[in-house]
Amino acid sequence: MNPVLVVHGGAVRIVDKDQKEPVRQGIIRAATVGYNILREGGSAVDAVESAVTVLEDDPEFNAGFGSVLNTDGEVEMDASIMNGKDLSAGAVSAVRCVANPIKLARLVMEKTPHCFLTDQGAAKFAAAMGIPEVPGKQLVTERNIKLLAKEKHEKDAQKLDCQKSRLALSNRNARATEAICSFPVATFKKK
Template sequence: MWCIIVHGGAGQWSDREKFPSVEEAILKSLEAGVSILKAGGSALDAVVNSVMVLEDSGVLNAGLGSYPNLVGEIEMDAGVMDGKSFRAGAVGCIRNVKNPVLAAKLVLEKTDHILLVGEWASKFAISMGVPAFDFDKSCSSLKYGDLIKKFDEGNTRYKSNLKLYKQYPQLFHETVGAVALDCEGNLASATSTGGLALKLPGRVGDSPLVGAGTYADKNIAVSSTGVGEYIMLLGVGVRASIYAENGFTAKEVAE
């Protein structure tokens, strides 16, 4: 028996016109993961391929659709974890690559580390064959202008994070991810995000942090979405695992 679940983030989705393209991306993501699991592939391969589809869609806050930071640059985070081997790989503040989740998988498979960040995460990923992408020549500059305008019109300041979360919640919660169970009973998770819109440059969220935004072991697989700072403080992934070990159902763990 196998299973896969994907998500496109916990935003409020105030833009109703976006629904059809988001739904299409989610369905294509599911198809990518299902095809691997049906063929007897691993849970890890399934979640990574599913999340890559979401990154490539351009309609979600990950990969090609990532929100820019405060200076208009795209810095992305991603993490993967394989419950079978109890190993993880992650990248933070990675730039100019198309699929951060694939870079995270390569950190798991090709290095002795868990997390690579910044310039050298990008260099590592590209050297390993992850497709490069020039975000400066994409539509990110237009997205940046729109976001700055919204904040200016609201007379808000970025340092007042809680105020911004409340005033523009749709800008802060989108993250994509997947969890899967393969036919051998192994679990895996993958999470990818462009992070908070207009975040401070260098900010790393919960998605690449093992035990927070991404986690998997023999009992549970977790891919979190929400305000990363809260997820990090709570250690959501590890907490979910502890509850699962103590007999709570998946629904009870989530609640």
Template sequence: MIVRLLLWMMLMTAATADAARPAKPVLLIHGGAGVIRSTLTPQVEQAVRADLARALDAGYAVLEAGGSALDAVARAVVVLEDSPHFNAGKGAVFTHEGRNELDASIMDGATRRAGAVAGVRHVRNPVLLARAVMDKSPHVLLIGEGAEAFGRTVGGIDFVEPAYFHTDERWRQLQEALQKEAAGQSSSLGRAIHYGTVGAVALDSHGRLAAATSTGGMTNKRWGRVGDSPIIGAGTYADARCAVSATGWGEFFIRATVARDICARVEYGRQPLLKAARAVVMDTIPALGGDGGVIAVDADGNFTLPFNTDGMYRGWVGRDGKAHVAILADED
């Protein structure tokens, strides 16, 4: 009897220690879905993989140090925004008028606080302005000049001249789109071959989840068009069970409230994250006529990166602590 009691106490002590031990964190990132093999040169591929790896390293370093999922996703997205190879921040595409209009959002799953900005033109890292909206204002979404005016009152936001966002590749893409439009070959919001939105989701060692997304929108967009990236529940969502960042044809992701739908399936339908995300990305969105992908992680550290396009710039660090970067569909 005494031996059994001692064994029971040892087992209980071990179980308590395991419960108290911080869980290994998880980080996922994306740099856009819709990659076409024929347009991916070896030089671009090498640069993209290197920048994805840098973003993973930056975000995961926050998590390894015991930092929050919220800080980790913001840090990873900043690295992607600073790269010219993704349609966010430095690499943002041009509007019909030849401007860069940037959108971003961020959400804390532990509290369901969120912040977002849309149509900003002078903010180097829109995700940081979205974070400021969440942390330092009573609002969730600010747009255009008002968002920038708010940013100048809080400090810590880098403002740049519009020329900072100019890249020759994005300008060439606009000229091609304008020529096609003039020839009646496409509309101003026609299907793009690459949705360069960037994003990150994370689970930290304390079990907290967060998500963030940033984009330059669609090449040749007009009339102040805003896609799903700054829309909480469409392009970004996080709660205590699930965190999602999306990339794709924004109009369809808004109509399907993609990010929230995935998390609602997990919460109310008790669906495994993999099944929930796959159903939305592989069934719901194509049925509406759209395409794209998501990255998602749940509170147990399960994660998935489904997409219905030729590829998606993506990277992940699971509970094993190993970093992975991939682009095309056959790399997983």
């Protein structure tokens, strides 16, 4: 039976025209790396870790190098991995100075009795495992700095629109005002 590997580039909004081909090529590279591992008899976990590492190293994707920034303009990354044979799993969150969080998640799965480490606990574990520390600034792209600035500007504009709506509807009840001022916000983590 031929192995199967499915790779996707994340749950990103519609990709800009100038990004479509680089994103497509990145997904092809990741799938090829993972598929070759499976074809040569490697494990599914090896294939997944390697494919995700390719995506984390590619600035076109929002993990690893090129991660989406939190509201403070910093990188905070999450990753998880699972072995379908024995259902073991490992995950990390709020990782700041590791280039490939998927590698750290795998180490959590294989080297600890835990299945999830976060923030400082994950950082200490990474250091203990010899994972090189990468300054968070090295994982930031100019595109994501601009994206964060745009999102902050849009959020500020939404606040102004909401305030104008409240003034215009001062004679209405609070419930109606809340309904008019409701809007989705970005899912950035606060420090």
